[in-house]
Amino acid sequence: MFQNATIDMIASNIRFLRSARNLSQEAMAQQLDITRARLVSYESGRTEPSIDMLLKLSSHFTISIDALLKGDLSKTNPSALMKVGKNRILFPVIINGDGNDMVEMIPEKATAGYLRGYSDPEYIEGLQRMNLPFLPTGKHRAFPIKGDSMPPLNEGAFVIGKFVEDLSEVKNGYTYIVLSRNDGIVYKRVYDKLATDSSLELHSDNKLYAPYLIHANDILELWEYTCTINTGKYKEEELNLNSIMNMMREMKIELQRLQTMPRI
Numbered sequence: 001m002f003q004n005a006t007i008d009m010i011a012s013n014i015r016f017l018r019s020a021r022n023l024s025q026e027a028m029a030q031q032l033d034i035t036r037a038r039l040v041s042y043e044s045g046r047t048e049p050s051i052d053m054l055l056k057l058s059s060h061f062t063i064s065i066d067a068l069l070k071g072d073l074s075k076t077n078p079s080a081l082m083k084v085g086k087n088r089i090l091f092p093v094i095i096n097g098d099g100n101d102m103v104e105m106i107p108e109k110a111t112a113g114y115l116r117g118y119s120d121p122e123y124i125e126g127l128q129r130m131n132l133p134f135l136p137t138g139k140h141r142a143f144p145i146k147g148d149s150m151p152p153l154n155e156g157a158f159v160i161g162k163f164v165e166d167l168s169e170v171k172n173g174y175t176y177i178v179l180s181r182n183d184g185i186v187y188k189r190v191y192d193k194l195a196t197d198s199s200l201e202l203h204s205d206n207k208l209y210a211p212y213l214i215h216a217n218d219i220l221e222l223w224e225y226t227c228t229i230n231t232g233k234y235k236e237e238e239l240n241l242n243s244i245m246n247m248m249r250e251m252k253i254e255l256q257r258l259q260t261m262p263r264i
Contacts, residue, residue, distance in 0.1 A: 006069055010054075011045035016074045017061050018043075032056060103160065104129045106185070108144040115184050115220075139163040140226060143177045143185055149204035150175070150187055153228060159187055161223025167194060167216055171224075178202065179221035180214050187225075 018028045029039040034053075041047035049057065058065050067073065104127040106114050113123070145157040153159070161177040164170070170192045178186050178200070188202035199213040 007045050007048045009070065009072065010049060010068055011043050013068050013071070013073045014039075014057065015043045017057075017063070032060060103140050103142055105142045105158070106144060108146070108156070115179065115181075141177075141223060142229065143187070143223070145187055146185075149206045149209045150189075151206055153187075158229040160226045160229070162226050164222040164224050167192075167200065167219065167222060170194075170200060170222070175225040177221075177223040177225075178214065178219060179223075181218045181220065183214065190222075 018025070021028075023031070025039050025043070026036050029036040032039065032053075038047070042049055042053075054065050054068060057063075057068060063073075106127065116123075140160050140162050142158045142160045145153045145159060146155055148154070159175075159177060164176070170176070170190055172191050173189060175187065176190045178188060178190070180186075186202065188204060191201040191203065193199045193201045193213060194216060197213055197215075198217075199215050200219065201211055201213050203211040
């Protein structure tokens with residue numbers, strides 16, 4: 001069913017996950033309700049797990065099948081794998097030495113690749129990132145804005161969003177970054193139509209663009225708007241990922257300074 005490289009990846013990931021939990025092969029086999037010999041065959045790559053076994057591993061480790069098949073989990077921190085409601089998706093969370101979540105920057109030229117790599121630890125590890133301690137609790141990521149559908153934001157600006165674990169948490173009329181199978185990354189005002197159409201309705205603030213529905217099954221990720229990086233004052237040739245991250249660092253310093261000022 002799988003190519004040899006995929007079987008080797010599954011075997012490596014099973015070994016890594018068992019080691020991360022400090023389990024012996026015997027103990028893990030008991031937890032999975034299989035024999036130790038069967039587990040050994042999976043870990044050695046001699047036998048490929050069935051779909052039922054992949055589902056069992058996914059449930060046991062609260063990790064997506066996609067990550068088991070494609071991601072080299074040994075390259076990420078095992079405590080930094082975020083569980084998403086009902087295992088719908090799982091993505092790696094990059095943390096710094098203090099244990100704080102880092103904000104990954106999705107560059108404009110890499111948005112197409114994000115659709116393929118959002119659940120791949122190696123892809124996420126390769127993104128530039130920074131720590132912004134003034135953000136509220138939760139996992140955040142920065143996405144580039146395209147087009148003119150959400151004024152006053154212009155193309156080249158970045159929206160930092162907080163990850164939404166379940167679509168039922170959508171707040172009508174709030175803005176979100178939506179990652180879907182067919183549309184990729186879009187930033188829209190969202191309305192809950194789950195009860196009537198099993199969908200979310202996406203609206204542009206620019207009324208030249210008509211609203212449309214995206215079925216819940218096609219939505220891969222949802223990020224609630226937290227703040228904006230406005231690049232409007234910069235010339236196009238000055239806009240690159242490094243300059244934008246410098247802007248964020250300046251913003252962080254300014255916010256820290258303001259927080260330490262005495263109240264009048």
